[in-house]
Amino acid sequence: MIHRRLQAQLVSLLADYPAVALLGPRQVGKTTLAIEVSKNRDCIYLDLESAADRAKLSEPELYLNDHADKLVILDEVHRVPELFQPLRGLIDQGRRRGRRAGRFLLLGSASRELLQQSSETLAGRIAYLELAPFDTLEVNDDPQEKLWIRGGFPDSLLAADDKRSLIWRQNFIRTYLERDVPRLGPRIATETLRRFWVMLAHTQGGLLNAASLARGLDVTGKTIASYLDLMVDLLLVRRLSPWHRNVGKRLVKSPKIYVRDSGVLHGLLGLRDKEAVMSHPVIGSSWEGFVIENLVNVAPQGTEANFYRASGGAEIDLIVTLPGRRPWAIEIKRSLEPKLSKGFYFACEEIQPEAKYVVYPGEESFALSKDVTAVSLTSLAKTLRAA
Numbered sequence: 001m002i003h004r005r006l007q008a009q010l011v012s013l014l015a016d017y018p019a020v021a022l023l024g025p026r027q028v029g030k031t032t033l034a035i036e037v038s039k040n041r042d043c044i045y046l047d048l049e050s051a052a053d054r055a056k057l058s059e060p061e062l063y064l065n066d067h068a069d070k071l072v073i074l075d076e077v078h079r080v081p082e083l084f085q086p087l088r089g090l091i092d093q094g095r096r097r098g099r100r101a102g103r104f105l106l107l108g109s110a111s112r113e114l115l116q117q118s119s120e121t122l123a124g125r126i127a128y129l130e131l132a133p134f135d136t137l138e139v140n141d142d143p144q145e146k147l148w149i150r151g152g153f154p155d156s157l158l159a160a161d162d163k164r165s166l167i168w169r170q171n172f173i174r175t176y177l178e179r180d181v182p183r184l185g186p187r188i189a190t191e192t193l194r195r196f197w198v199m200l201a202h203t204q205g206g207l208l209n210a211a212s213l214a215r216g217l218d219v220t221g222k223t224i225a226s227y228l229d230l231m232v233d234l235l236l237v238r239r240l241s242p243w244h245r246n247v248g249k250r251l252v253k254s255p256k257i258y259v260r261d262s263g264v265l266h267g268l269l270g271l272r273d274k275e276a277v278m279s280h281p282v283i284g285s286s287w288e289g290f291v292i293e294n295l296v297n298v299a300p301q302g303t304e305a306n307f308y309r310a311s312g313g314a315e316i317d318l319i320v321t322l323p324g325r326r327p328w329a330i331e332i333k334r335s336l337e338p339k340l341s342k343g344f345y346f347a348c349e350e351i352q353p354e355a356k357y358v359v360y361p362g363e364e365s366f367a368l369s370k371d372v373t374a375v376s377l378t379s380l381a382k383t384l385r386a387a
Contacts, residue, residue, distance in 0.1 A: 002154070004033050005138055005298075010129055011037055014071070017127040018091040019104040021077075024131035025235045026180060027172060029154050030107045033131060034073050038105070043071040048079040060086045068094060068103075077106045079183070084121040091125050109180065109234065130235070132297045133157075133261050136378045137385065144377065145361075148290045149274050151263015162273040169267030173197070181230070188227065192217060196227050200237060200257055201268040205285035207254040208239075228257070236260060238293065243306040243319050243327075243351065252309040258289040265289065288332045291359050291377055292318050295330070298385045314346035319353070322387055326354035330380070333360045338374055 010033065013020045022030050035045070044067050046053040056063050060083055064072060068090075077083065087104060094103055106126075133152025136144055142157070150156045150165045153172065159165035177190045177197075199216055203209075208228070210221045217224070231237035240256040259265040265286055271277045277286060295318065296305050302323040308316040318330040329348050331340060338360045348356060356372040357380055365375045375383075 001032070001036075002134060002138055004029065004036075004131070005135075006129060006131055007033060007037060013127045013129060014102045014105065016101055017125070018094065018099075018101055019087065019106060019122055019126040021106045021108060021126055021128050022131055023108055023128060023235070025133075025153075026109050026176070027153055027155060028131055028133055030131055031075055032154075034075070034105055034107055038071055038073060041071045041102075042069065043073060045073045045075065047075045049076045054080060057083065061090065064090055068099065071102055071105060073105045073107065075107045076109070078108045088121045088125065091122070132235075132293070133263075135294045135297045135381070137298055137381050140378060145274060148262050148287065149266060149277055151261040151266070153261060153263060156263045165263070166267060166272050169263055173264065173267055176234075176236070181234070188230075192219075193227065196224075197231070197236075197259075198268050200231070201259050201265050202282070203257065204265060204282055205256055205258055205288050207252065208257050209254075236264070238289075238296075240292065240318075241306050243308040243316075245351075252311070256307055258292065260289070260293055262286055262290040262293070284334050287334045287361070288317060291332045294377060294381055295320065295359075295384055298381045300385075300387060308347045308351060310347065310350075312346070313341075313343045314350065315341075315343045316347045316351070319351065320384065325387075327351055328355045328357065328384075329353035330356075331358045333358055336360060336362050338368065340368060340372065 010020065010022065014037070022034060024030050046056065048054055057080065064086075074083070091103060094100070134147065134154065134157055135152060136147060139147055139157065147157060150159070150162070151169065153169070156165045156168050156172070159168055177194050181188065181193060196213070196217060199213055210224045213224045214221045228237065228239070232239050236259070238258045238260045240258065242252050242255065244253065259268065265282070266277055269280065269282060271280055277283055292305070299305070299320055300322055304321040306319045308314065308319055316329050317332045319327045320330065321327040329344070329351065331344050338358045340358065358368055358372060358374045359377050359380055360374050362374075363376050365373055365379055368374050
């Protein structure tokens with residue numbers, strides 16, 4: 001089994017909080033990680049997609065009080081949102097009895113119901129942790145291009161061949177559309193949401209153009225906003241906000257939109273293998289999104305991620321701002337001989353970054369100019385992780 005970097009952090013949070021919510025899209029490995037951290041604990045596991053396990057919680061206070069000395073893992077907890085209120089009472093009872101941490105591990109697919117219910121009823125009692133698909137630091141024994149083409153979902157990455165990997169991703173997309181989204185959000189026609197998701201894939205890394213998307217689906221801009229909010233809430237799409245700290249500049253104010261997992265992106269576009277990706281117009285924006293997702297996932301907690309684009313052509317693909325630090329400027333190139341435009345340097349003059357990097361698909365690090373270094377994704381991920 002590939003070791004998950006978040007495992008130590010999850011163990012630490014369970015030692016400090018009575019409840020921890022481990023959030024992430026379906027099939028990302030939440031249950032596997034939960035079982036792994038509970039190996040040396042007295043615990044009980046309930047899958048709330050199981051009618052039998054849901055029946056055990058028909059009287060949650062009675063059942064859970066019988067297991068007050070155990071770590072209770074509640075999988076797919078968003079299926080039973082009415083549980084949050086009794087959990088608050090049980091946590092407060094436990095605190096009065098000296099049991100202040102490690103009571104409940106809640107696993108959810110990041111539905112709005114989960115986030116809203118927990119924030120309203122478990123405030124001050126719960127910590128959150130997001131589990132993303134595998135990143136380059138977790139699978140450094142595998143070729144990075146395999147991770148890029150197949151994405152980081154375990155069953156896709158570890159499939160026996162590219163054909164089986166693509167079939168898994170296509171089934172994942174179909175299951176989300178036909179079963180999971182109707183359970184987790186508002187009622188949306190499956191075909192309409194599929195078309196919306198595919199449209200986002202075709203415009204990967206582009207500025208949000210709600211009017212164009214609305215025309216393509218024959219819906220209103222408000223409806224497009226609700227669809228996008230849903231996909232962002234489910235951790236399937238990233239909405240990268242623009243840098244706008246200098247109000248004196250004419251900066252782009254629309255966010256950039258990315259399908260978060262590169263393998264899912266390729267599945268939406270029907271790209272079966274590396275050759276298909278390399279010959280498709282999405283190649284550059286796919287690589288860009290892959291790099292951004294990896295760097296954001298490994299960055300220290302509290303790091304902000306943005307992009308910079310001004311009307312005059314100044315542009316930076318990714319700006320990461322670590323807590324209490326000046327920003328890092330990161331440009332992303334697919335070429336083995338990366339070259340920077342004047343727009344990058346103009347943007348750097350404006351934001352005055354602490355460091356400047358260009359991520360490219362090669363392995364060696366080298367200076368592109370006096371203060372700009374070309375690096376591999378893995379190298380910069382390690383640097384960012386250690387910062």
